[in-house]
Amino acid sequence: MSNKLTRADQLRESIEEDIATGALLPGAPLDEAELTARFQMSRTPVREALLQLEAAGMVEMRPRHGAVVAKISLDRLVEMFEVMAELEAMCGRLAARRMSPEQIEALRASHFACQAAHDAGDTDGYYHLNERFHCLIYEASHNTYLRDQAKALHKLLRPYRRLQLRVKGRMNESFGEHQAVVDALAGGDGDAAAAALRGHIVVQGERFGDLIAALAQVQAQANVG
Known part of the structure; x- marks a missing residue:
C-alpha cells in the first residue's frame, strides 16, 4: 500500500511540474489510461495522484469527462x-x-x-x-x-x-x-x-x-x- 502511495506522490509531482512549466495548460485533459501507459503504473496510483491534485485545487474532476487541469478565474x-x-x-x-x-x-x-x-x-x-x-x-x-x-x-x-x-x-x-x-x-x-x-x-x-x-x-x- 505504501509503495502505491509513493508512486502516486511521484506522479503527482510530475504533473505539478508540467502544470507549473506550462506543459499542461488550464483545461488540458488528464486521461487515466494515457497516464498509466506513460508512467508504467496501474490505475490505482494514477487515481490517487489525481485525487491529491484535486484536493490541492490544481485539477478538476468532471463527471463523465474525467480530470482536467483546473482553470482559476x-x-x-x-x-x-x-x-x-x-x-x-x-x-x-x-x-x-x-x-x-x-x-x-x-x-x-x-x-x-x-x-x-x-x-x-x-x-x-x-x-x-x-x-x-x-x-x-x-x-x-x-x-x-x-x-x-x-x-x-x-x-x-x-x-x-x-x-x-x-x-x-x-x-x-x-x-x-x-x-x-x-x-x-x-x-x-x-x-x-x-x-x-x-x-x-x-x-x-x-x-x-x-x-x-x-x-x-x-x-x-x-x-x-
Missing part, C-alpha cells in the same frame, strides 16, 4: 495573490527576528545564485532559484504551520508566478525587490521585510495588466491546442 487568482502576499509578509516579519546567522548566509547565497541567472537572462533558471529563495524565508520564520501554509499556496500559484517572470522587465524588478528583502532581513527589520515581501508578491497596477495579458496568451495557446 481572474478574481480568484488575485485573491490568492493577496493572501500569498500576507503570508510572505508574516514569514518575513518573523524571520527578521528568528533567522540564524547560517540562515542569513544561505539566503544571501540564494540571492547571489538568482543574480547569476538574472545576469544570464535565464528566466527559467531564475524561476527555480527564486522558488528556493522564498522557501528559505518560509523556513526562517521558524513557524511550521505558517511555513506549510505558505508552501501550499506558493505551489498553487507556481504557474502564474512563472508567467509573470516572462513579462519584459519583470525579472529585473524581481531581483531588485529581493535585494530589499535581504537587506531588511539581514538588518533584523521586521516591518521593512514584511513591506518588501508584500510589495513583491501583490498583484496590482501595471502588474495586474501584465497578468491579464499573460493569461490571455495561455488561453489562446489552449484554444489552439
Whole structure:
C-alpha cells in the first residue's frame, strides 16, 4: 500500500511540474489510461495522484469527462495573490527576528545564485532559484504551520508566478525587490521585510495588466491546442 502511495506522490509531482512549466495548460485533459501507459503504473496510483491534485485545487474532476487541469478565474487568482502576499509578509516579519546567522548566509547565497541567472537572462533558471529563495524565508520564520501554509499556496500559484517572470522587465524588478528583502532581513527589520515581501508578491497596477495579458496568451495557446 505504501509503495502505491509513493508512486502516486511521484506522479503527482510530475504533473505539478508540467502544470507549473506550462506543459499542461488550464483545461488540458488528464486521461487515466494515457497516464498509466506513460508512467508504467496501474490505475490505482494514477487515481490517487489525481485525487491529491484535486484536493490541492490544481485539477478538476468532471463527471463523465474525467480530470482536467483546473482553470482559476481572474478574481480568484488575485485573491490568492493577496493572501500569498500576507503570508510572505508574516514569514518575513518573523524571520527578521528568528533567522540564524547560517540562515542569513544561505539566503544571501540564494540571492547571489538568482543574480547569476538574472545576469544570464535565464528566466527559467531564475524561476527555480527564486522558488528556493522564498522557501528559505518560509523556513526562517521558524513557524511550521505558517511555513506549510505558505508552501501550499506558493505551489498553487507556481504557474502564474512563472508567467509573470516572462513579462519584459519583470525579472529585473524581481531581483531588485529581493535585494530589499535581504537587506531588511539581514538588518533584523521586521516591518521593512514584511513591506518588501508584500510589495513583491501583490498583484496590482501595471502588474495586474501584465497578468491579464499573460493569461490571455495561455488561453489562446489552449484554444489552439
